[in-house]
Amino acid sequence: MTSPERASTSDPDLGALFARILPRLAELEGPILQDVGLSMWEYAIVTELATGQALSQADLSKRTRRDPTRLGRHLDDLEGRSLITREAADDKRQRTVTLTRAGRAAYRTAKKRIRRIEDELLAEALTPAQSASLRRGLARLADVCAPDEA
Template sequence: MTDADSPPPGEQDLAAVMFRILPRLGALEEPILREAGLSMWEYAILTEVASGAAVSQRELSRRTRRDPTRLGRHLDELVKRELVSRDRPQDQRQRTVAITESGQALLDGVRRNIREVEDKLLHTALTESDARNLRRLLDRVAAACESD
């Protein structure tokens, strides 16, 4: 690495920056999730299930990076609360998971509330345009990480 390739003085690595931001986001989002009766993992699972058509438990485990056994426990709870359904297609051994109407309604409300607190946080340091760009850029980085 040459001096030209070196990071500017004082510029932190991405992980260092993210570790400064994540605790604050967690503190802002935790009361919203608690009020909705969701753990962070259950919220992540609901979000992933809601992102498309019914998904297999194996695929859901991969997407959420949650161990299949632990994922199964979360799904049992979400099924019990009628937030997701879990079906076994006739021609497949693997169950598929889909969000229910009540699960989608809960998720929509939680997302609105989380977006509101995130926007307040972002707007303490960024313009509306910068906040939109940051979200867009982070989505691109996240997608690149998932394709690895």
């Protein structure tokens, strides 16, 4: 059995593992998103909006870690395709962003297809229970890594 100290220095770093996994996910997900008409960044944006709560552009920028100028361009494109709406918030300097019916449909279609190919990828190396555990663990890690909402 490996000691915890030895395991910590001989196991690959998370960054190195993700650097090997993320390009494969992008390769698998890219064509799906293209078919649905979304870029990777746009999918990240609509995923945040799919929670159902209207978000300010500032909150959306924080959650997606996209600078406000670039986010604004994505929002212009999404709005131009009738996938989102932006309305003036109580604070007139802010705009609230929500998904439209078409935006929700595009998100659901992409998510369903992405989940299917992710499940296939996970099945190459993990049991269903291990896959579920990995997803739960990554979700908890993502919560810890989320930008502050303050």
